[in-house]
Each structure stands twice: as structure tokens, then as C-alpha cells.
Amino acid sequence: MVEKPETPGTLGWPGVVRLGLVQTALGSIVILTTSTLNRVMVVELALPAMLPGALVGWHYAVQLARPRWGYGSDVGGSRSRWIVGGMAILGLSAVAAAASTALMASSVVLGVTGACLAFLGIGIGVGASGTNLLALLATRTEPERKAAAAAIVWIMMIAGFIVTAGVAGRLLDPFSMDRLIGVTAGVAVVAFVMTVLAVGRMERPGARDADATEEDTPVAFRAALAEVWSETQARRFTVFVFVSMLAYSAQDLILEPFAGLIHGYSPGQSTQLAGVQNGGVLLGMIATAVIGTTIGRSRARFMRRWTVGGCVASALALGALAIGARIGPAWPLEPSVFALGVANGAFAVAAIGSMMTLASAGRKGREGTRMGLWGAAQAIAFGLGGFVGAASLDAMRALLPDPGTAFAFVFAAEGATFVVAAVLATRVGPTVADGLRLPAMPAGEQPGPATGA
Numbered sequence: 001m002v003e004k005p006e007t008p009g010t011l012g013w014p015g016v017v018r019l020g021l022v023q024t025a026l027g028s029i030v031i032l033t034t035s036t037l038n039r040v041m042v043v044e045l046a047l048p049a050m051l052p053g054a055l056v057g058w059h060y061a062v063q064l065a066r067p068r069w070g071y072g073s074d075v076g077g078s079r080s081r082w083i084v085g086g087m088a089i090l091g092l093s094a095v096a097a098a099a100s101t102a103l104m105a106s107s108v109v110l111g112v113t114g115a116c117l118a119f120l121g122i123g124i125g126v127g128a129s130g131t132n133l134l135a136l137l138a139t140r141t142e143p144e145r146k147a148a149a150a151a152i153v154w155i156m157m158i159a160g161f162i163v164t165a166g167v168a169g170r171l172l173d174p175f176s177m178d179r180l181i182g183v184t185a186g187v188a189v190v191a192f193v194m195t196v197l198a199v200g201r202m203e204r205p206g207a208r209d210a211d212a213t214e215e216d217t218p219v220a221f222r223a224a225l226a227e228v229w230s231e232t233q234a235r236r237f238t239v240f241v242f243v244s245m246l247a248y249s250a251q252d253l254i255l256e257p258f259a260g261l262i263h264g265y266s267p268g269q270s271t272q273l274a275g276v277q278n279g280g281v282l283l284g285m286i287a288t289a290v291i292g293t294t295i296g297r298s299r300a301r302f303m304r305r306w307t308v309g310g311c312v313a314s315a316l317a318l319g320a321l322a323i324g325a326r327i328g329p330a331w332p333l334e335p336s337v338f339a340l341g342v343a344n345g346a347f348a349v350a351a352i353g354s355m356m357t358l359a360s361a362g363r364k365g366r367e368g369t370r371m372g373l374w375g376a377a378q379a380i381a382f383g384l385g386g387f388v389g390a391a392s393l394d395a396m397r398a399l400l401p402d403p404g405t406a407f408a409f410v411f412a413a414e415g416a417t418f419v420v421a422a423v424l425a426t427r428v429g430p431t432v433a434d435g436l437r438l439p440a441m442p443a444g445e446q447p448g449p450a451t452g453a
């Protein structure tokens with residue numbers, strides 16, 4: 001099958017892969033700041049799990065400004081500047097977060113103060129860069145390619161998780177705080193350089209979207225946001241994103257402490273365990289994307305069912321972890337974590353396809369604002385999910401003498417939340433369900449396990 005000529009101003013598959021490299025860079029920094037630093041605070045420094053939970057929740061709270069950052073690129077004519085600037089802030093803040101964690105060993109007050117400032121910067125960097133990356137992808141990709149392009153970009157982000165978890169995990173052992181700071185700085189530099197090279201000359205500086213019209217004259221931010229919220233599709237999907245991501249995020253901050261406290265994993269080993277989980281996520285995403293491209297008229301119905309099935313499978317995997325928490329080191333932890341990742345990936349890629357399809361629905365010139373709105377909903381859910389999961393663990397450990405029982409209770413509660421998300425997914429309106437479509441890619445360009453793209 002011959003690929004049709006590119007419409008001027010749109011991205012071909014090489015351009016999509018270039019933007020995927022930015023997601024890879026984002027993922028490489030995020031996994032260190034939200035997983036590894038969390039583990040160090042809870043296990044090595046013996047601080048309450050609520051502390052890293054609050055810090056990660058804080059960085060998500062900052063991302064409530066995502067709609068404003070997306071709106072800024074909608075009216076500013078260049079999304080690349082926001083992407084590169086956000087990545088620079090993210091990298092510097094990640095190094096500051098690692099240094100603040102090391103400072104906690106000698107002064108908890110100073111360390112926590114520095115960490116609060118660092119995670120403020122992390123939230124700004126992730127929000128500004130990530131929102132405008134997706135907006136650029138949505139506005140520069142042909143409609144029939146959007147969902148498949150989104151799957152490729154997200155798969156590349158997960159690849160960043162996996163590579164960073166594996167490489168950084170090895171470099172962190174034997175563990176020291178100086179080594180933690182050095183590894184974080186190295187990852188940040190590589191991520192920034194990769195971003196600059198990826199978005200270079202991606203768009204003409206100062207140029208508005210090629211399909212903008214006179215009716216898209218910039219309006220005040222509040223008016224633009226109200227306009228987007230008035231759209232039925234955007235409003236429905238915002239609620240769906242919030243509920244589903246709340247279920248998705250609740251286990252993020254307790255998995256590595258679980259591996260350390262119950263299964264005796266070292267910091268390097270628990271970091272590598274995050275790579276195992278994200279390897280499962282990668283497989284789930286690839287499988288969903290590949291199978292989705294083979295579905296004919298029933299593709300939308302299939303993707304809707306796949307979303308529900310991913311939520312149910314995630315609940316079952318969390319139930320397995322709850323059982324493993326009671327059994328202890330004899331339980332096969334890595335297969336259980338891998339299964340959780342596969343289920344999460346299957347669910348997530350369906351929602352990603354919907355997001356990319358709906359981003360361009362409604363009035364043109366609001367893609368960044370829509371992406372920002374959904375990103376803010378996701379950020380609130382992730383912040384609440386991570387904090388509630390960590391706080392619930394602290395509460396259960398205070399009430400129950402056996403830490404394994406405490407972890408089992410929290411994992412079971414998270415599984416129940418996924419069941420609720422599955423029920424809600426069955427009630428998502430047909431407008432959103434129609435968005436869960438993965439258009440077929442040109443022959444020979446289907447994503448596969450060998451390349452991830």
C-alpha cells in the first residue's frame with residue numbers, strides 16, 4: 001500500500017517518531033523523580049510514605065495550569081518553545097529534587113523545603129512540555145493517523161521508562177546520595193539534548209496552525225476555557241479521564257516501597273522492578289494498537305470493550321499483589337507486576353486514541369486548551385491517587401502490626417477502584433466510544449515489539 005502524499009504542514013511517520021523522542025525524554029526524568037526518589041525517602045531515609053506522596057501530589061497540583069499553558073501556545077504561534085522550555089525546567093528541577101532528597105539525611109526541614117520548590121518546577125516542566133507536545137501532535141497529524149500516532153508516542157514514552165529504569169538501576173548500585181544526584185543529572189542532560197534535536201525546525205517560528213481561520217481570532221483565556229468546557233465531547237471526556245486516571249495512579253507510590261519492605265529489594269532492584277512493570281505496559285499498548293488496526297467496522301466497539309477489559313484485568317492484577325503481600329517473598333512478584341503493566345497498557349492506549357481524536361473536535365485553534373483541560377483532569381487524578389494510596393498505606397501500617405496486611409488492604413482497595421472505573425467505562429457515551437479508534441497504518445509500518453514504533 002502506497003502512503004498518500006503528505007498535506008502541507010502535517011507530520012509523516014518520521015515526524016511522529018521525532019515527537020515520540022520528546023515523550024521518551026519526559027518519561028526518563030519522570031520515572032526517577034516519582035519512583036526512585038520516593039523509594040529513597042521511604043526506605044533509606046525511613047520517612048513517612050505520605051511525604052513523597054505529598055510532593056508528587058504537589059507537582060500534579062501545579063499542573064492545574066495546563067489549560068493556560070496550552071492556551072498560550074494556541075495564541076502564541078509556536079509550541080516548540082513551550083516544549084523545549086518546559087524540558088529545561090523539568091531537568092533542572094529533577095536534579096534539585098535529587099539534591100534535596102540527599103539533604104534530608106542531614107536536615108529534614110531544609111531538604112523538604114528544597115524538595116517542595118523542586119517539585120514545583122517539575123510540575124511546571126512536565127505540564128508545559130507535555131501539553132504542548134500533544135497539542136502539536138494533534139494539530140499536525142492527519143485525522144486518520146491521530147490515534148495510531150498517539151499510540152506510537154506513548155509507547156516511546158514507556159520505552160523511556162524501561163531504558164532509564166534498567167540503566168539507572170544498575171548505575172545506582174552500590175547506592176549513595178552522590179550517585180543518586182549524578183545519575184539524575186546525567187539523565188536530565190540527555191533528555192534535554194534529545195528534546196532540542198527532536199523539535200528543531202518542526203514548525204515555523206511564530207506561525208499559527210495551517211488550518212486556522214479568521215473565526216479563530218485569539219480570545220481571553222477564561223473565554224476560551226469556557227468555550228471548550230461547553231463542548232459536550234470535551235466535558236464528557238474530561239470526567240472520564242479524571243475517574244479512570246484516579247484508578248490508574250493509586251499504586252504508583254507504594255509499589256517500590258512494597259518491593260523493599262516486603263520482598264527485600266535493594267534500591268537498584270526496585271528501580272528495575274519499575275522497568276518490569278513498564279515493560280508490561282509497553283506490551284499491552286503494542287498489543288492493543290496492533291489488534292485495533294485489524295478490526296473493521298466493529299473497531300470502536302472493540303476498543304471500548306478493550307478499555308473495560310483493561311480496567312478489570314488491572315483489578316485482578318492488584319488482587320494478586322494483595323495476595324502476594326500476605327504471602328511475602330515466596331510470591332512471584334515480578335510476574336504479578338508485569339501482568340499489572342500489561343493490563344494498564346491495554347486500558348491506557350484506548351484512552352490515548354480517544355484523546356487525540358477528540359482534541360481537534362469542536363472549534364479550531366483550541367487544541368492546546370483541550371489538551372490542557374484533559375491534562376489538568378489527569379493531573380488532579382494522579383495527584384489524588386498517589387497521595388491517597390501513600391496516605392492509606394501509612395494509616396494501615398499504623399493500625400495493623402503486620403506491614404504485609406497493610407499493603408494487602410491498600411492493593412485490594414485500588415483493585416476495587418479499577419472495578420468502578422470499568423463500570424464507568426461501559427457508560428461512556430457513544431461520542432467518546434467513537435473516538436477510541438486506531439486507524440490502520442500504511443503497510444509495513446505497524447508498531448511491533450522489536451522497534452516500539
